[in-house]
Amino acid sequence: METVAVVRCLSYDAEEVAAAVRRVFSLCGMTAEQIPSPLLLKPNMLSARPPEDGVTTHPALLEAVRAAAPSSRMLIGDSPANAERPIEQYWDACGYRSAAGRMGASLVKFDSALVIEVSAGSETLSVPVTRLLKETAVLNLPKLKTHGLTGLTCSVKNLYGLIPGYHKSMLHGRFVTPDDFSRFLAAYYRAIQPRVFFSLVDAVTVMEGNGPSSGTLRHLGYIVGGRNCLAVDIVCCKLFGIPRRSVPHLNFLMEEEGPPEIAIVGDGVSGGRPARLPQGFSVRTLSHLAPLRPLLRLVGTLFVIEPEVNRRRCTKCQACVQVCPRDAISRQIAINRKRCIRCLCCFEVCPNRAIRVRKSFLARTLT
Ligand code: SF4
Ligand code: SF4
Secondary structure (H helix, E strand, C coil): CEEEEEEECCCCCHHHHHHHHHHHHHHCCCCHHHCCCCEEEEECCCCCCCHHHCCCCCHHHHHHHHHHCCCCCEEECCCCCCCCCCHHHHHHHHCHHHHHHHHCCEECCCCCEEEEEEEECCEEEEEEEEHHHHCCEEEEECEEEEECCCEEECHHHHHHHHCCCCHHHHHHHHCCCHHHHHHHHHHHHHHHHHHEEEEEEEEEEEEECCCCCCCEEEEEEEEEEECCHHHHHHHHHHHHCCCHHHCHHHHHHHHHHCCCCEEEEECCCCCCCCCCCCCCHHHHHHCCCHHHHHHHHHCHHHCCEEEEECCCCCCCCCHHHHHCCCCCECCCCCECCCCCCCCCHHHHHCCCCCEEEEECHHHHHHC
16 A cells, blocks of 8 residues: 655745645654655756746755755755756756755766666666666655646656756657657656655646646645655646546556555545646647547648747747757757657747747647
8 A cells, every 4th residue: 555645735935844744754654764864855957947937846845855854964956958058057046056055965966877777668778867876765856747748747757857968858859759758757667666765746836737847837735745656646646637547657657557556644635626738738648549540640741739939039048959859959949840759848948938839720629
């Protein structure tokens, strides 16, 4: 039985978050002494944006973990998709540098790697992850958001950031369709799972619609935690109003392992309204349902979902150029449609909302 604690937390007030995090650990039967040392805190540091933008894990959660485990040696690290931008800018914008100072924690870069074997389908891949995992347990600190490629980003998806720099983009280039990428993500999670000590989800303010970076903020008012990332994400789907069956990587994990038996403790899960999914997400998922394939092949040229640059917003910062796994964006920010695999990494990293998802009439109609 997997225990998942769901605790009300209505704001990012430091004392309220600290009390909620202490309660999550306690409900999961965890004492301060059981929290490992050293411990890598892995927030979602997708973009160099301030906490109030709701794109990244709020630093109050990191400080609350420190308060719950005062004697653990703590490191804070994540590897954003855009490895060209100095990571110090992320630490400053996200509030992690000042939090680390107050916590006595070290900010770390993922600049050396060890290789893990990931069995995805018929092939086994060697995937680099931060070398810190050799001796350090991970406390996963995801931000609950919708995601244009995977439907949801929470505990399982947040662990993808343990892969350093552009290797993440290269994997997007290798696993082109949402289903293929989600299948890889499920396999990667199985390989990395033993190194993850706990997952503590920032579900106080969440992002719906065009997540993970351009969506709409929604106040949910929870902190959720547990040892099993799949179980935690299933509970978060309920809280957020996303049918778990529509999140392909959770689906693949459940197909292989069966749904985990979950004991929800704490304040319980009351059904809220359904979350708004990212533009085009349902269509891209549908496009991989076998019965629709012949039809969609026929109308394939009419069925288009692709990134488009808004030149008025674009500052030519080059973040999208650097992250594109197919070198499909020129330095003048023109997208080569023939090279583009529609992974939407560019949409994810753009700090200015200058990339939107364009849908053809058919795609809009089927959404
Ligand atoms: S589209 Fe966005 S990420 Fe790309 S150069 Fe313009 S502002 Fe930067
Ligand atoms: S242009 Fe954007 S969507 Fe297309 S391959 Fe590059 S990063 Fe992916």
